[in-house]
Amino acid sequence: MKKTGLIVNPIAGMGGSVGLKGTDGKTYNKALELGAKPTTPKSIDDTLALITRKDLYFVVAPGKMGEDFVRKFDFQYEVVSKIGEETNADDTKRIVGEMIEKGITLLVFVGGDGTARDIYDVLGLTIPVVGIPSGVKMFSPVFALSTAAAAEIINNESGQFIEKEVLDIDEQAFREGKLGAKLYGYLKVPKNVNLLQGKKEPSNVSKPEELSKEEIAQYVLEKMEPDTLYILGPGTTLSTIAQKMNVSKTLLGIDAVVNGRLVGADLNEKGLLELIKKYDKTKIILTPIGGNGFIFGRASKQFTPEVLKLIPKENIIVVATEDKISRLECLRVDTGNTEVDENLKGPVKVITGIKTETIIEVK
Amino acid sequence: MxxxxxxxxxxYLPDEKIRRAAARGLENLNRYSEWKYLIELKTLLGEYNHVSSERIVLSHGSDMLLREVINIFSGNRKIIMVSPSFFPVAHYALKQASRLTKIQISPSDFRLNPQLLLNELDEPALIIIDNPNNPTGKILLENGFAEKILQNKNALLLVDEAYFEFSGRTFAGMIDKYPNLAVARTMDKAFSLAGLRLGYLIMGDYFKDHFSDFPAYLATPTLFAAIEALRNTExxxxxxxxxxxxxxxxxxxxxxxxxxxxxxxxxxxxxxxxxxxxxxxxxxxxxxxxxxxxxxxxxxxxxxxxxxxxxxxxxxxxxxxxx
CATH class of the missing domain: 3.90.1150.10 (Aspartate Aminotransferase, domain 1)
Incomplete structure (x- = not known):
């Protein structure tokens, strides 16, 4: 049997129906005051009703966080942990931890971006997940396209996985109509790319994600110049470049290499400034955040205006897979310094493969 | 419903006369289509587009011709395309191109900045632009911009005008002047013949030289329907x-x-x-x-x-x- 964790955020999505963008923090109580009703029961019921696999053994959270839904169906399951009347992020994290101890090899979760972040905090890239969309904000591309797509992913899970971004949306800014997304981490998801949000290109015509990253890495390596400081931004595309160089890179941090050798790991602004001053020439290689296209000002706050003022625009190399770039309206910058932002704006060539590039506006 | x-x-279904012509094409299904009908169709297309019929090559679907252009010309040229554009051709270009540069058009105006494209013409290039663009429906190429491209010796320009009859905009009138221009058309859309698939390419001299041996056999129902449709376009x-x-x-x-x-x-x-x-x-x-x-x-x-x-x-x- 395949031990599969199931956890439901019972309050995810409640803000949407009453015009609130999320249920983080105090907004949950406000949503209740406005008459918000839970939306997760329908999402999880719809998905469970479409699961046809007979080899699943569910390890579920208690009551409204899982058990109440599974027991309506003909699944084998056991319940872990306990919860009170009101639930919060700590419950999610604690229960996922207990599920890991029970030996789950897949975690199905229902919620939005906030739930994905809680799960990432505990799981990291250890166990794959299937995200059933039910939140108000689901900008993270870890979610299935729909409840039916989630069921299909579970039914056809083949053991192949890819890493997708977990985003941290600034809820206050989002409520004010601004999109402020930071890269929070990565979760491992089954490789049914056409069923994930923002990942639906038919596989027979698109370039596989991993091949695209390999090509980008090969291109970048071929073009690397000696005695030049290369600062590598966060993300799995940059990790692939580092792997090709046999350099150990931090996934979410900013690292630096010279002549194929790591000279700085998980650098902050001070570390970056010191290194830049040491070398005659510096180049930054980075990839935009999927979904919103930020290259500076979100995923990598370490690239401060002071750092960016020292790097000529032509020495900023943007890389992205074909799939990611084709789904962006534009690239974005928001460093907090208007002058620096203005200098970065305009068309930029993004390396998308060994022989392909896309010219796109930075706004 | x-x-x-x-x-x-x-x-809308095509006119009854056209449907009957297609049906007549079924009467000799064991035979290849006759050459004289291919000539007649090319003549009618020449008249319809005010170009010499020698400049026309036919195929089942204009996407087949777009792919053939990519096959013939992308070996030692980079392809320049707009993104997004007609997806089947964009995917094919991604697979086949020795090098591919995409220029992204963005909401809300989806404007193609001419200078971005012209900057890329410092080496041999095949530029493919759907005009109007699919899926935005926007006209991307104006006459002045097209002429700047065509006056560059490095450039071959292929304009996909699948929606010409709706947009009323065409570059077919420049075909005699510019050997490096080709215009792709279809009878699938305005002529209501999607089920029969008739595409054609109007070629400048440079393209024409490379298409002399392109196989031209088409299904007889397609030929008959297209001929009838062009006899009376009302x-x-x-x-x-x-x-x-x-x-x-x-x-x-x-x-x-x-x-x-x-x-x-x-x-x-x-x-x-x-x-x-x-x-x-x-x-x-x-x-x-x-x-x-x-x-x-x-x-x-x-x-x-x-x-x-x-x-x-x-x-x-x-x-x-x-x-």
Whole structure:
């Protein structure tokens, strides 16, 4: 049997129906005051009703966080942990931890971006997940396209996985109509790319994600110049470049290499400034955040205006897979310094493969 | 009622005479089509486009010709395309090109900055532009811009004018002047012959030299229907006119309903909405539209203009979803 964790955020999505963008923090109580009703029961019921696999053994959270839904169906399951009347992020994290101890090899979760972040905090890239969309904000591309797509992913899970971004949306800014997304981490998801949000290109015509990253890495390596400081931004595309160089890179941090050798790991602004001053020439290689296209000002706050003022625009190399770039309206910058932002704006060539590039506006 | 509004098809059947001509083409199915009919079709297409019939090459579907152009010319040239553009050709270019540069056009004006493209012409290049663009419906190429491209010795320009009859904009008139120009057309859309697949390429001299041995056999029903359709284009033009009026009505009604509608020069409309699962909800009610999140941006949908009654169903469903 395949031990599969199931956890439901019972309050995810409640803000949407009453015009609130999320249920983080105090907004949950406000949503209740406005008459918000839970939306997760329908999402999880719809998905469970479409699961046809007979080899699943569910390890579920208690009551409204899982058990109440599974027991309506003909699944084998056991319940872990306990919860009170009101639930919060700590419950999610604690229960996922207990599920890991029970030996789950897949975690199905229902919620939005906030739930994905809680799960990432505990799981990291250890166990794959299937995200059933039910939140108000689901900008993270870890979610299935729909409840039916989630069921299909579970039914056809083949053991192949890819890493997708977990985003941290600034809820206050989002409520004010601004999109402020930071890269929070990565979760491992089954490789049914056409069923994930923002990942639906038919596989027979698109370039596989991993091949695209390999090509980008090969291109970048071929073009690397000696005695030049290369600062590598966060993300799995940059990790692939580092792997090709046999350099150990931090996934979410900013690292630096010279002549194929790591000279700085998980650098902050001070570390970056010191290194830049040491070398005659510096180049930054980075990839935009999927979904919103930020290259500076979100995923990598370490690239401060002071750092960016020292790097000529032509020495900023943007890389992205074909799939990611084709789904962006534009690239974005928001460093907090208007002058620096203005200098970065305009068309930029993004390396998308060994022989392909896309010219796109930075706004 | 079901309505398929996702393939940019013409909702009107071709005239009865054309359907009968296609049926006549079934009478000798054991035989290849006769050469004289190919010549007749090319002659009629030449007259229709005011070009010499020698400049025309035929195929089942203009996408086959676009692919052939990529096969022939991309070996030692980079391909320059707009993104997004007609997806099957864009995917083929990605597979076949020795080098590919895409220029992204962005909402809300989807404008192609001429200078970005002209900057790329410092080496041999094959430029493929769908004009109007699919899926945005926008005219990307104006005469002055096209001439600047064509005057560059490094450039071969292929303009896909699949929606010419709806846009009224063509570069076919420049074909004698510029050997490095080709224009792709189809009878699938305005002529209502999608089920028979007739595409053609109008070629400048440079393209023509490379297409001399291109196989030209077509299915006889396709040939007969296309010949009949070109003998009298009035019914086609009447349908184009009806579609144009319906498009204008839909644009107004969708806008009134609060949907963001982008100006289109084709028989389809690009819209943007935040209604969750918009296409899925319409499909549940029998109306199929194209959800662009599959290959492009989330929240964008392409809707073909259908019959008035189909459009009415769509509009009432949209109003219901919004309320």
């Amino acid at each position: 079901t309505a398929n509004l996702h393939m940019n098809e013409n909702p 019914s086609m033009m009447a349908n184009v006119d009806k579609i144009g009026r319906e498009k204008a009505r839909m644009e107004i009604e969708l806008s009134k309903a609060g949907i963001h509608v982008f100006q289109s020069s084709t028989n389809f409309i690009l819209i943007k909405t935040k209604i969750p699962d918009f296409a899925k909800k319409l499909k549940e009610e029998g109306v199929v539209i194209k959800d662009m999140s599959g290959e492009w941006l989330a929240g964008y949908y392409r809707i073909s203009v259908g019959l008035p009654e189909e459009n009415n169903v769509l509009l009432s469903l949209v109003k219901k979803l919004i309320n």
